[in-house]
Amino acid sequence: MTRLVEVPVQFDDRSFDQFVSGFAAAGxxxxxxxxxxxxxxxxxxxxxxxxxxxxxxxxxxxGEKPLLTxxxxxxxxxxxxxxxxxxEAAGMFEIHGRVPxxxxxxxxxxxxxxxxxxxxxxHAVVSRIQQRASAILASELGxxxxxxxxxxxxxxxxxxNIVEHAGTGGWVAVQSYHWRRKLARRVVxxxxxxxxxxxxxxxxPTQAKRFGERWGDAAALEAALIQGVSRxxxxxxxxxxxxxxxxxxxxxGKIAIRSGTARIAIVPRWDDDxxxxxxxxxxxxAQVLIIIPEQESAQR
Amino acid sequence: MIQHIDVHAVLxxxxxxxxxxxxxxxxGRVVREHIERAIAAAEPAFAIARMDFTGVGCIDYSxxxxxxxxxxxxxxxxxxLTGITDGHREAIEPVLAGHGxxxxxxxxxxxxxxxxxxxxxxxxxxxxxARRLAVRSAGGTIALTLS
Numbered sequence: 001m002t003r004l005v006e007v008p009v010q011f012d013d014r015s016f017d018q019f020v021s022g023f024a025a026a027g028x029x030x031x032x033x034x035x036x037x038x039x040x041x042x043x044x045x046x047x048x049x050x051x052x053x054x055x056x057x058x059x060x061x062x063g064e065k066p067l068l069t070x071x072x073x074x075x076x077x078x079x080x081x082x083x084x085x086x087x088e089a090a091g092m093f094e095i096h097g098r099v100p101x102x103x104x105x106x107x108x109x110x111x112x113x114x115x116x117x118x119x120x121x122x123h124a125v126v127s128r129i130q131q132r133a134s135a136i137l138a139s140e141l142g143x144x145x146x147x148x149x150x151x152x153x154x155x156x157x158x159x160x161n162i163v164e165h166a167g168t169g170g171w172v173a174v175q176s177y178h179w180r181r182k183l184a185r186r187v188v189x190x191x192x193x194x195x196x197x198x199x200x201x202x203x204x205p206t207q208a209k210r211f212g213e214r215w216g217d218a219a220a221l222e223a224a225l226i227q228g229v230s231r232x233x234x235x236x237x238x239x240x241x242x243x244x245x246x247x248x249x250x251x252x253g254k255i256a257i258r259s260g261t262a263r264i265a266i267v268p269r270w271d272d273d274x275x276x277x278x279x280x281x282x283x284x285x286a287q288v289l290i291i292i293p294e295q296e297s298a299q300r
Numbered sequence: 301m302i303q304h305i306d307v308h309a310v311l312x313x314x315x316x317x318x319x320x321x322x323x324x325x326x327x328g329r330v331v332r333e334h335i336e337r338a339i340a341a342a343e344p345a346f347a348i349a350r351m352d353f354t355g356v357g358c359i360d361y362s363x364x365x366x367x368x369x370x371x372x373x374x375x376x377x378x379x380x381l382t383g384i385t386d387g388h389r390e391a392i393e394p395v396l397a398g399h400g401x402x403x404x405x406x407x408x409x410x411x412x413x414x415x416x417x418x419x420x421x422x423x424x425x426x427x428x429x430a431r432r433l434a435v436r437s438a439g440g441t442i443a444l445t446l447s
Binding site: 119120122123124126127130146148149150152153156157160163164237239240242243246 | 316318319320321323324325326327357358359360361362364365385386387388390391394395398
C-alpha cells in the first residue's frame with residue numbers, strides 16, 4: 001500500500017512542520033510513500049532541499065524509491081526544473097508527471113540544488129557562488145562588495161556541517177528573490193538540508209553529560225549555535241556556526257536550524273520567528289536556513 | 301632569514317589545481333601538513349615564516365583554524381601573513397583571538413600589524429622587537445629587520 005504525503009501549496013520553512021507531520025504519520029508503518037506536489041504553487045530553496053531530504057529518509061526506511069507527483073502548474077514546474085530540483089530528485093524518487101528540462105542558471109537561482117557529500121563538493125559550491133553572487137549581493141542587496149567573501153565563508157561552513165556531521169550527503173541551494181509578504185525587500189536565501197544523524201546524535205558523546213536531563217534536540221542545537229561547541233574535542237572546532245552568526249549580525253541576517261524535534265533561530269529585528277521551538281514533528285538530519293536581506297538605505 | 305611559503309602554490313600542488321579557495325577542514329589539514337613538512341625540513345630552522353596568501357580566493361573559518369591557528373599551536377614560531385585581503389582577515393582574526401594566539405600581518409609597504417588576541421599580539425610585538433627581528437619607527441609602525 002502507498003501512503004500519501006502532501007507537499008504544501010506554499011512550501012517553505014514555515015510550512016515545513018506541516019509537511020513533516022504528514023511525513024511522520026505516513027511513514028509509521030514502513031509503507032511506500034507518495035509525495036504529492038501536484039497542488040504546489042511555490043517552493044522556497046528550503047522546501048526543495050527539504051523535500052529531497054524527506055525522499056532520502058523515505059527510501060532509507062522503506063527500501064524502495066518513494067513516488068513523487070510533480071506540480072501541475074507549468075510555471076511552478078519550470079521553476080523547480082530551473083532550480084535544479086529534478087536533476088537530484090531523479091535519483092531519489094520515482095517521478096510521475098512530465099518534467100521540463102532546466103539548466104538551473106537563471107539569474108535568481110544563484111546556486112541550483114546541489115549535492116554535498118564531500119569536501120570537494122564544498123570547493124565547487126564556493127567557487128561557483130563567488131562567480132555568481134558578487135553582483136547580486138552588491139547591486140541588489142546593497143552589501144559591501146567585500147561581503148561576498150563572507151557570504152562564501154558562511155555558505156562553506158553551512159555545507160561543511162553535512163560533510164563533518166551528517167554521516168550522509170545532503171543538498172544546498174541559494175536563491176535571490178523579492179520577499180514581498182514579509183519584508184518587501186530582496187533577500188538572498190541559503191538552504192542546506194540532510195537526512196543524516198542530526199545535531200543531537202552528533203554531539204551526544206561529548207555534550208550529553210554536561211546537559212544532564214535537559215539533553216535533547218533543543219539542547220544540542222543550543223550548544224552548537226549559541227555556545228559554539230562541536231563533537232570534536234579539538235579546541236578549534238565549532239568556529240563555523242560562530243562565524244556564520246558574526247556575518248549575519250553584521251548584515252542583519254537570520255539563521256534557523258531544525259534538527260530532530262527542535263528548531264533554533266537567531267532572529268533579527270525584521271522577523272518574528274520563535275528563537276527556540278521544542279516538540280516540532282520529528283525529522284532526521286539537519287535543515288539550515290540563512291537569509292540575508294537587502295540593506296536599508298541607512299545601513300548602506 | 302625568513303622562510304617563504306606560497307600558500308596558493310601549496311593549495312594547487314596538494315589539493316587542487318582548479319580551485320583557489322581555502323575551504324573545508326580537509327583542505328586545511330592537507331595544506332598545513334605540507335607547510336609543516338616544509339618548515340621541519342628547513343636547516344637551520346627559520347625564526348620567522350612568511351605565509352603569502354596572494355592568489356588565494358576565499359578562506360573559511362575551518363581552514364583558517366586548521367592552517368594558521370594549528371601552525372601556531374604546534375610550532376610556536378613567528379608567522380607573518382602577507383597578501384591578505386579584508387576577507388581573509390575576517391576569517392583569520394577571530395580564529396586567532398579565540399585561541400589566544402597572534403600572528404603578524406605584513407602590509408604592502410612592509411609595515412606590520414598584529415592580528416589576534418590583544419594580549420598575545422602585544423607580547424608578540426614586544427618579543428620581536430626585543431629579539432631585534434623587528435624595529436619600531438618614529439611614527440610607531442613596526443617592520444621586520446630581516447627580508
